[in-house]
Amino acid sequence: MSKQVSIAIIYYSGMGHTKKVAEHVYKGVLSVPNVTARLFTSDEAIKEIATLENFDGFIFGSPTYMGNVAAKFKEFMEATSPVYFRQRNLQDKIAAGFTNSASFSGDKQSTLLSIFTFAAQHGMIWVPLGLPPLNNNSQSTGNEPNRCGFFTGLGTQSNADQSAEFAPPETDLLTAESLGARVAKITHKFNN
Numbered sequence: 495m496s497k498q499v500s501i502a503i504i505y506y507s508g509m510g511h512t513k514k515v516a517e518h519v520y521k522g523v524l525s526v527p528n529v530t531a532r533l534f535t536s537d538e539a540i541k542e543i544a545t546l547e548n549f550d551g552f553i554f555g556s557p558t559y560m561g562n563v564a565a566k567f568k569e570f571m572e573a574t575s576p577v578y579f580r581q582r583n584l585q586d587k588i589a590a591g592f593t594n595s596a597s598f599s600g601d602k603q604s605t606l607l608s609i610f611t612f613a614a615q616h617g618m619i620w621v622p623l624g625l626p627p628l629n630n631n632s633q634s635t636g637n638e639p640n641r642c643g644f645f646t647g648l649g650t651q652s653n654a655d656q657s658a659e660f661a662p663p664e665t666d667l668l669t670a671e672s673l674g675a676r677v678a679k680i681t682h683k684f685n686n
């Protein structure tokens with residue numbers, strides 16, 4: 495019988511949009527058999543930092559604020575340093591990332607690269623989004639999966655004048671589920 499694996503989704507969200515994306519990542523993870531998952535805010539993760547080594551895979555998410563991860567998410571990143579950087583307890587775990595912001599680009603790539611670098615410093619194994627960007631030709635409707643066109647991780651877009659009740663749109667939430675399912679399947683394969 496294959497071993498059950500566990501995934502932690504750790505995110506920060508100031509106004510709820512990134513939280514909504516995180517919840518759909520979580521839903522995608524749970525769609526895969528023999529996988530358990532837990533959603534942590536970055537503050538919760540800081541308080542329970544010693545429990546993180548029990549997870550097999552991680553999906554990190556932050557809104558893009560001023561072209562990078564939010565300061566509160568950076569606090570979490572730095573909190574892992576004394577505990578894990580020297581002990582290498584997160585070495586060889588699976589990792590992926592997502593970010594949400596108001597503009598289609600909005601410098602989201604910078605945020606994804608910060609999350610990637612964080613994972614790399616811990617020796618984690620990075621899983622990119624794995625979906626082609628289809629919103630890039632004259633036939634595109636703008637509702638394709640990965641409509642923001644990122645490869646490194648997931649980028650979602652929430653209109654600046656819409657609350658988390660209305661943004662990001664359904665297509666981004668489905669893309670988030672796809673990332674969750676992909677990370678769950680790869681974590682499962684890697685550990686079995």
Ligand SMILES: Cc1cc2nc3c(=O)[nH]c(=O)nc-3n(C[C@H](O)[C@H](O)[C@H](O)COP(=O)(O)O)c2cc1C
Pocket residue numbers: 506507508509510511512513557558559560561562594595596597598599600601652654658
């Ligand atoms: C301090 C601050 C900085 C921001 N910087 C950016 C930015 O660099 N690029 C962008 O596209 N949107 C930017 N935004 C917009 C947010 O990314 C957007 O509102 C996002 O949906 C917020 O996610 P949240 O509800 O999870 O906090 C910024 C918002 C704030 C409050």
